[in-house]
Amino acid sequence: MKKLNFKAVNDTALARAEQVSAHFAPNGNRQGHEWIALNPTRADNKKGSFSINLNTGVWSDFSTNDKGADFIDLVAYVENIGKGAACKRLADFLGISAHAGGSQTSNANSQSKDNQLPRFIPVPPPAAVSNDCPITHFKNGEPSKIWNYTDAKGTLIIRVMRFDSPDGTKTYRPLAYGSKSGKAPRWHWQQLPDNRPLYNLPAVSGACDNVVLVEGEKAADAAKSLFTDFVVSTWSGAVKAVSKTDFSPLANKNVLFWPDNDEAGREVITKLKSILEAVKVKSFNVVDLEFFSKYKPTEKGVTAGGSWPKKADAYEAVQMGFTAKHISFAIKQGLFIQPDEAEKDEQAVDVDQPEWMPKGFKIDEDGLYTFDQQADRYRYISKPIHVLALSRNASGDGLNWGKLVEFSDFDKQTKQWNIPNKLFNDNGGQAILKELLDRGFEFEPRRNSKKLVLEYLEASKPTKRINLTQSRGWHDKYKAFVLHDRVLGDNKANLMFYSERPFKTDLSSKGTLEEWREHVSKYCVGNPFLLFSVSLALAAPLVELMGYETMGFHLHGDSSLGKSTSLNIGNSVYGEPKSYGRTFRGTDNGLELLAADRNSLFLTLDEIHEADPNQLGGIVYMLGNGQEKTRAQAYGAGSSDIRKWHLAFLSSGEHTLAQRLAEIGKKATGGQAQRLIELHACLHEDETIKKKMGSLNNLHGFDHGSKLAEHLSENIRNFHGTAFPEFVQQLINLDINKAKETIAQITQGFNLTVLTDKASGQAKRAANKFGLVAAAGIIATDLGITGWHKNDVLDAMDTLFTHWLNARGGEGNMEVLEIIKHVRLQFELFGEGRFTRWDEVKSVSDEPSTVIDTHVPRTSEMWGFKKSTVLRSPLDGDTLSFEYFVYPNAFESVICKGYDYKRVARLLRDIGALIVSDTEIKQGRFKSLARLPGTGRSRARIYRISHSLLFSDEGLANI
Numbered sequence: 001m002k003k004l005n006f007k008a009v010n011d012t013a014l015a016r017a018e019q020v021s022a023h024f025a026p027n028g029n030r031q032g033h034e035w036i037a038l039n040p041t042r043a044d045n046k047k048g049s050f051s052i053n054l055n056t057g058v059w060s061d062f063s064t065n066d067k068g069a070d071f072i073d074l075v076a077y078v079e080n081i082g083k084g085a086a087c088k089r090l091a092d093f094l095g096i097s098a099h100a101g102g103s104q105t106s107n108a109n110s111q112s113k114d115n116q117l118p119r120f121i122p123v124p125p126p127a128a129v130s131n132d133c134p135i136t137h138f139k140n141g142e143p144s145k146i147w148n149y150t151d152a153k154g155t156l157i158i159r160v161m162r163f164d165s166p167d168g169t170k171t172y173r174p175l176a177y178g179s180k181s182g183k184a185p186r187w188h189w190q191q192l193p194d195n196r197p198l199y200n201l202p203a204v205s206g207a208c209d210n211v212v213l214v215e216g217e218k219a220a221d222a223a224k225s226l227f228t229d230f231v232v233s234t235w236s237g238a239v240k241a242v243s244k245t246d247f248s249p250l251a252n253k254n255v256l257f258w259p260d261n262d263e264a265g266r267e268v269i270t271k272l273k274s275i276l277e278a279v280k281v282k283s284f285n286v287v288d289l290e291f292f293s294k295y296k297p298t299e300k301g302v303t304a305g306g307s308w309p310k311k312a313d314a315y316e317a318v319q320m321g322f323t324a325k326h327i328s329f330a331i332k333q334g335l336f337i338q339p340d341e342a343e344k345d346e347q348a349v350d351v352d353q354p355e356w357m358p359k360g361f362k363i364d365e366d367g368l369y370t371f372d373q374q375a376d377r378y379r380y381i382s383k384p385i386h387v388l389a390l391s392r393n394a395s396g397d398g399l400n401w402g403k404l405v406e407f408s409d410f411d412k413q414t415k416q417w418n419i420p421n422k423l424f425n426d427n428g429g430q431a432i433l434k435e436l437l438d439r440g441f442e443f444e445p446r447r448n449s450k451k452l453v454l455e456y457l458e459a460s461k462p463t464k465r466i467n468l469t470q471s472r473g474w475h476d477k478y479k480a481f482v483l484h485d486r487v488l489g490d491n492k493a494n495l496m497f498y499s500e501r502p503f504k505t506d507l508s509s510k511g512t513l514e515e516w517r518e519h520v521s522k523y524c525v526g527n528p529f530l531l532f533s534v535s536l537a538l539a540a541p542l543v544e545l546m547g548y549e550t551m552g553f554h555l556h557g558d559s560s561l562g563k564s565t566s567l568n569i570g571n572s573v574y575g576e577p578k579s580y581g582r583t584f585r586g587t588d589n590g591l592e593l594l595a596a597d598r599n600s601l602f603l604t605l606d607e608i609h610e611a612d613p614n615q616l617g618g619i620v621y622m623l624g625n626g627q628e629k630t631r632a633q634a635y636g637a638g639s640s641d642i643r644k645w646h647l648a649f650l651s652s653g654e655h656t657l658a659q660r661l662a663e664i665g666k667k668a669t670g671g672q673a674q675r676l677i678e679l680h681a682c683l684h685e686d687e688t689i690k691k692k693m694g695s696l697n698n699l700h701g702f703d704h705g706s707k708l709a710e711h712l713s714e715n716i717r718n719f720h721g722t723a724f725p726e727f728v729q730q731l732i733n734l735d736i737n738k739a740k741e742t743i744a745q746i747t748q749g750f751n752l753t754v755l756t757d758k759a760s761g762q763a764k765r766a767a768n769k770f771g772l773v774a775a776a777g778i779i780a781t782d783l784g785i786t787g788w789h790k791n792d793v794l795d796a797m798d799t800l801f802t803h804w805l806n807a808r809g810g811e812g813n814m815e816v817l818e819i820i821k822h823v824r825l826q827f828e829l830f831g832e833g834r835f836t837r838w839d840e841v842k843s844v845s846d847e848p849s850t851v852i853d854t855h856v857p858r859t860s861e862m863w864g865f866k867k868s869t870v871l872r873s874p875l876d877g878d879t880l881s882f883e884y885f886v887y888p889n890a891f892e893s894v895i896c897k898g899y900d901y902k903r904v905a906r907l908l909r910d911i912g913a914l915i916v917s918d919t920e921i922k923q924g925r926f927k928s929l930a931r932l933p934g935t936g937r938s939r940a941r942i943y944r945i946s947h948s949l950l951f952s953d954e955g956l957a958n959i
Helices: 006-015 017-024 071-079 083-094 105-110 127-132 217-223 239-244 263-278 290-294 314-320 324-332 421-425 427-438 449-459 513-519 528-545 563-571 588-597 613-625 657-662 670-675 687-693 705-718 723-734 736-754 761-782 790-808 814-830 888-895 901-910 918-922
Strands: 029-031 034-037 050-053 059-061 066-068 120-122 145-150 156-164 170-180 186-188 210-214 231-233 254-258 283-286 295-297 302-304 361-363 368-372 377-382 385-393 402-408 414-420 465-469 473-475 480-482 487-489 495-497 551-556 602-606 648-653 677-680 835-838 864-871 879-886 928-930 940-946
Touching: 006 017, 006 071, 006 083, 006 120, 017 034, 017 071, 017 083, 066 071, 071 083, 127 186, 145 217, 210 217, 217 231, 217 314, 239 263, 254 263, 263 283, 290 295, 302 324, 368 449, 377 449, 385 449, 414 421, 414 427, 421 427, 421 449, 427 449, 473 528, 480 495, 487 723, 513 705, 513 723, 528 551, 528 563, 528 602, 528 648, 528 723, 528 736, 528 761, 528 790, 551 563, 551 613, 551 761, 563 602, 563 648, 563 705, 588 602, 588 613, 613 657, 613 670, 670 677, 670 761, 677 790, 723 736, 723 761, 736 761, 736 790, 761 790, 814 888, 814 901, 879 888, 888 901, 888 940
Parallel strands: 210 231, 210 254, 254 283, 385 465, 465 495, 551 648, 551 677, 602 648, 835 864
Antiparallel strands: 029 034, 034 050, 050 059, 059 066, 120 170, 145 156, 156 170, 170 186, 295 302, 361 368, 368 377, 385 402, 402 414, 473 480, 480 487, 864 879, 879 940, 928 940
């Protein structure tokens, strides 16, 4: 049996003292020349009592008084075995023979008498000997480069020098500290046999989470300039020395390995990965050298056309111009690191693609492509579709996120669509595919092409943001005007119109503004209704700007007057009239949506007879009030997102609102009359002229109004939609505040021209609306939009306002006029049938006689008495005057039905039609005391009404 060589094993263990100590007494650390650890043989919970001298191998635990003279004693103590078994156990760990000679196991058969001990025994160098380490070689002289390997505290362990020969060859010589042939330790020109430290170990051992490993010190120094979030390291001795290096400091770190571009670099990956997994690194990845083969650096980034020489490493990358910025971009784009096995189907895009481009896709002017792993090339999947921006609500609530995309359809028309993100989770994105197909987007006809396009759209992350609004019109405090397809003015707020409902484009254009002026607008001159319609259309964006309520006007009259022509002339300001115009056919809910869509725009509603009279009154109020009804939402709560609008609308029909409401027994109110100002669509009273001219006043050379209407109908089909956007854009360019001042001045001047000081509030409100229409026409004319003269506008507005005022009955309060008309109608219809005659009869007293003719039939429904008085005049002749004595119940419940009887009585008193004494006036009474036929001598309270004063218009002027 061979003898155990205790001394050789102990000497070898002493040369690797820290490694042996860390293995057999884990959970410790080096302090000076001692290893301080927990005693592994007992429940030791505090360091300090157990220590190992790394220079001598002597160990002790002063708490238990256990001690030993060398590492074999330590192994025997820790594992509770005999010294022989401990010697064998320690030798196995050191990788040497435990028997005589103590040589490496692999060389056991070649031992000689002179080589019974290891030729070189490494010894941890004391800090003081670092200065004694040579910096020149006895044969090669001065080195061209020196690399120092230290322990975690910075103490020198290995020094590697490079020497450059005149012939271009390079020689590397390492220095290590230790004992040779049993002599005292010193620096020797040789490498450590194993347990070599990592390069840049203090930084590696620090708080870093990410480490880049390269092959060689030169590459490591170069790589330091390429990484901002990684510590760079390497090992000494090149590829073959991987197994002789201590990689334990990399535990729990993310390691990225950058191999040299050669066969050895590729072969070492597997071996290195195995070693690093053993020390439990957090992750291990390898640099994808194809990146350098495909791309080259530029000032702005990287572009195609790279070249990566054989054996190239980080040093060559720096020489080529790569910087930390290029490498960081490549890492973020997924270009720099080889994909894991589970990610092989995810291929990074070309780096000359947009930054938002997801991995595995690329795009050019011809199409969108995905990387086919099996074919090792990009495959076409669709026409190009660009993701321009991420979108969300302009309200700032952080909801309704989506992606704005742009593409061309089959006719090469560029289209944009905002895709709500929630659609990606709706039946696998099928709604997105349907919308894209409907918009003319072309997919490559393969089974998974549509799926890949969806994946591309969902993964795209552009940096730009846009703010979505469901309301067209003014935004950003009048700096921007949002349309369905663009934003006029300043769009620094990145606004875009968006509606979740299917939205039919209503604005369109054809021809030029000059052509519209020549073929449409010029025919409005001299025709007040045509000029009014165009001016009203242009006034729509001014409604909100000036703080007005929604303005509504209604043209009524016989058929074939030209009402629809007037509407269509206004529609031509915005688009093709047939597409832009609307009718009353539909529900009030549908009109709510239409009004919201037309916010700050013009709306026409033709054919009032198509509206349900039961809904018509509510429709007028709804349009004029400028917001939809509050509807119950979840849990019975009202929606806080009420759609609102400011607009101008023009309707038409053969009947007035009052006539339509009368069909169902309802009456038009003053509020409805203010929200829908009615104009009879003809200014001619002569029937012959009316048949020839209709609503027109100037035929512009045509022999009949119908001929001009036909000519205009043809022209507006070919020239439309250019005036409105030009008008809004010029308003913004003009400066909105100045424009508002001008509008206010024109409106105020118009009111002073058409109204007196006695005008009612209702008349003033109507005049303000006519004045705003006038202002729109005048400003548009000044801006060169219409081709008119401003006097053309003022004459037309003055004519139509006067026309409206006369039809209304003056500038008094409309509700007052309606009340008086109602009371008059009651006496016109029932003044004879509901009142018993009370003829004048002489009496012996001063009191009127209460005796009536009993032979006259009395009405079954009697409201009171009708007394006649003869008014004699030698100039005008005699005439009868009637006075009605009305029973209180009949007056209050029947005659005043639908109105406040006190208000009716007060109005009748104010115009003199209600007869009361001065005393009764002072007492605030409306009823008088009178002796009536059939009441004997008692007096009754009744309403006394003068027929002549009731039907006189003189009193109305004072209301």
